[in-house]
Amino acid sequence: MSALPLPPVLSEAPPLRFADTFHALGDRFHTALPAQGVPDPHWVVTSDACAADLGLPPDWTQREEWHALQVFSGNAVWPGMRTLAGVYSGHQFGVWAGQLGDGRALLLGEVDSPTGPLEIQLKGSGLTPYSRMGDGRAVLRSSIREFLCSEAMHALGVPTTRALCVTGSPLPVRRETIETAAVCTRVSPSFIRFGHFEHFTHTAQDPDALRTLADHVIDRFEPQCRSAAQPYVALLETVARKTGELMAHWQSIGFCHGVMNTDNMSILGLTIDYGPFGFLDGFDPGHICNHSDHQGRYAYARQPNAAFWNLHALAQGLMPLIDEDDDALDALEAFKPAFANTMQSRMRAKLGLRTAQDSDPALIDSLLKLMAAERTDFTIAFRRLSRFQTADGADNAPVRDLFVDREAFDAWAAQYRTRLAAENSIDAERALAMDRTNPKFILRNHLAQEAIHKAEQGDFSETARLLKVLQRPFDEQPEHAADADFPPDWAQHIEVSCSS
Numbered sequence: 167m168s169a170l171p172l173p174p175v176l177s178e179a180p181p182l183r184f185a186d187t188f189h190a191l192g193d194r195f196h197t198a199l200p201a202q203g204v205p206d207p208h209w210v211v212t213s214d215a216c217a218a219d220l221g222l223p224p225d226w227t228q229r230e231e232w233h234a235l236q237v238f239s240g241n242a243v244w245p246g247m248r249t250l251a252g253v254y255s256g257h258q259f260g261v262w263a264g265q266l267g268d269g270r271a272l273l274l275g276e277v278d279s280p281t282g283p284l285e286i287q288l289k290g291s292g293l294t295p296y297s298r299m300g301d302g303r304a305v306l307r308s309s310i311r312e313f314l315c316s317e318a319m320h321a322l323g324v325p326t327t328r329a330l331c332v333t334g335s336p337l338p339v340r341r342e343t344i345e346t347a348a349v350c351t352r353v354s355p356s357f358i359r360f361g362h363f364e365h366f367t368h369t370a371q372d373p374d375a376l377r378t379l380a381d382h383v384i385d386r387f388e389p390q391c392r393s394a395a396q397p398y399v400a401l402l403e404t405v406a407r408k409t410g411e412l413m414a415h416w417q418s419i420g421f422c423h424g425v426m427n428t429d430n431m432s433i434l435g436l437t438i439d440y441g442p443f444g445f446l447d448g449f450d451p452g453h454i455c456n457h458s459d460h461q462g463r464y465a466y467a468r469q470p471n472a473a474f475w476n477l478h479a480l481a482q483g484l485m486p487l488i489d490e491d492d493d494a495l496d497a498l499e500a501f502k503p504a505f506a507n508t509m510q511s512r513m514r515a516k517l518g519l520r521t522a523q524d525s526d527p528a529l530i531d532s533l534l535k536l537m538a539a540e541r542t543d544f545t546i547a548f549r550r551l552s553r554f555q556t557a558d559g560a561d562n563a564p565v566r567d568l569f570v571d572r573e574a575f576d577a578w579a580a581q582y583r584t585r586l587a588a589e590n591s592i593d594a595e596r597a598l599a600m601d602r603t604n605p606k607f608i609l610r611n612h613l614a615q616e617a618i619h620k621a622e623q624g625d626f627s628e629t630a631r632l633l634k635v636l637q638r639p640f641d642e643q644p645e646h647a648a649d650a651d652f653p654p655d656w657a658q659h660i661e662v663s664c665s666s
């Protein structure tokens with residue numbers, strides 16, 4: 167890496183209060199260095215919602231004296247920002263990969279925001295000591311995908327890292343073809359991953375640093391663990407529970423992550439690293455969204471198992487802090503009820519059921535089996551089910567006609583009708599409730615692809631439009647009905663490039 171001029175520290179900055187807790191852990195955890203930045207940056211897209219959560223005023227991009235465009239391209243910093251790249255390790259596709267780290271991400275700083283502590287991180291801002299064979303860059307295509315999906319998932323109520331903005335640059339970046347560079351600014355209470363803990367146990371073999379890191383996570387994010395008999399066991403149990411809940415969120419909206427390596431698993435149970443992700447179109451439990459996942463390790467239906475496997479890797483990483491293997495194993499068990507209970511309650515909500523009955527799992531299962539047999543569109547089917555009418559002889563054609571085997575659907579619908587009657591369900595009330603849980607709009611690959619196609623020609627209007635639609639995924643938005651329609655035939659053939 168050649169020596170780079172330090173980016174200027176700007177004299178004027180928005181009134182953000184920067185904290186220093188991760189930086190203060192010391193240089194066993196990170197390398198302080200500036201971003202490489204990009205030439206001639208331009209705005210691609212910004213999220214007003216994320217900016218507001220961070221405490222930025224609404225005109226944050228227009229205040230010329232703040233030079234926000236330069237800051238979020240890695241070309242300047244605001245006072246109080248301390249840029250650094252963190253070190254972590256991890257298991258990739260079940261195999262120990264050794265040291266990894268922020269190879270193209272850079273922490274700008276931690277903000278004490280109105281919504282709590284939030285870190286700001288650039289992705290694609292150039293080489294770091296952890297770049298290995300990579301170029302430290304991200305391309306426009308992958309940055310738009312990460313940006314849109316982060317904000318879409320947040321609006322869907324799924325725990326996730328957020329995205330503040332994407333900036334673009336004419337800087338060429340070599341992938342399968344020559345593309346252009348972009349920087350995606352992400353926002354999260356923390357970007358600490360399972361792999362951070364694995365790093366200090368298996369790579370650095372530094373139990374003191376491991377304890378410091380665990381204490382940092384407990385003190386800043388999970389203080390209730392401190393009063394437990396064994397705080398580190400309590401931390402593991404908390405992560406297991408949150409990860410179980412996260413998996414239920416993913417499964418219930420048909421989200422496939424694609425790269426569930428332990429370096430992409432958040433210690434706070436957030437969705438992190440939007441790469442070759444995809445939402446289910448037709449319901450296929452075996453769907454693999456990552457074309458380099460040849461074994462289907464991270465296929466849709468396997469995601470909860472993959473998460474549980476990853477939690478075992480985390481437990482191994484925490485073992486130097488835990489006396490008994492059995493305590494760690496017991497803590498991991500928290501994953502199972504967290505996943506099962508959240509899944510059951512989310513699926514009941516998707517069917518508009520207010521109460522719980524023993525027969526519900528079978529009712530849910532038989533619908534999913536029917537959908538799997540016909541590859542019924544996951545999102546459209548549940549959204550249309552919101553309009554299900556219980557009256558005898560009611561015409562439920564919008565949902566019924568999604569199934570070729572109408573008789574099979576009718577048989578299921580008869581059970582559903584009986585179940586709804588058992589809790590005196592009222593059609594109109596149920597429809598309203600179901601519309602708040604079954605999204606109309608998700609980021610289908612072809613929608614992202616259209617936005618990217620225009621953006622690559624310098625037109626960012628489709629990216630901005632799509633962001634606005636996805637920020638209200640449960641609203642009807644009839645003017646954007648086409649975005650909720652079946653994917654066109656050509657969309658089945660989109661290959662999402664894994665080189666991001």
Ligand SMILES: Nc1ncnc2c1ncn2[C@@H]1O[C@H](COP(=O)(O)OP(=O)(O)OP(=O)(O)O)[C@@H](O)[C@H]1O
Binds near residue numbers: 271289297299302441
């Ligand atoms: N273009 C690149 N240059 C340098 N390092 C890279 C590049 N792409 C990936 N890496 C590094 O390879 C490892 C695994 O990559 P992975 O695709 O999971 O992460 P990522 O998408 O770069 O980042 P994140 O997990 O922060 O979203 C990480 O250490 C990552 O920093």
Ligand SMILES: [Mg+2]
Binds near residue numbers: 430439
């Ligand atoms: Mg990653």
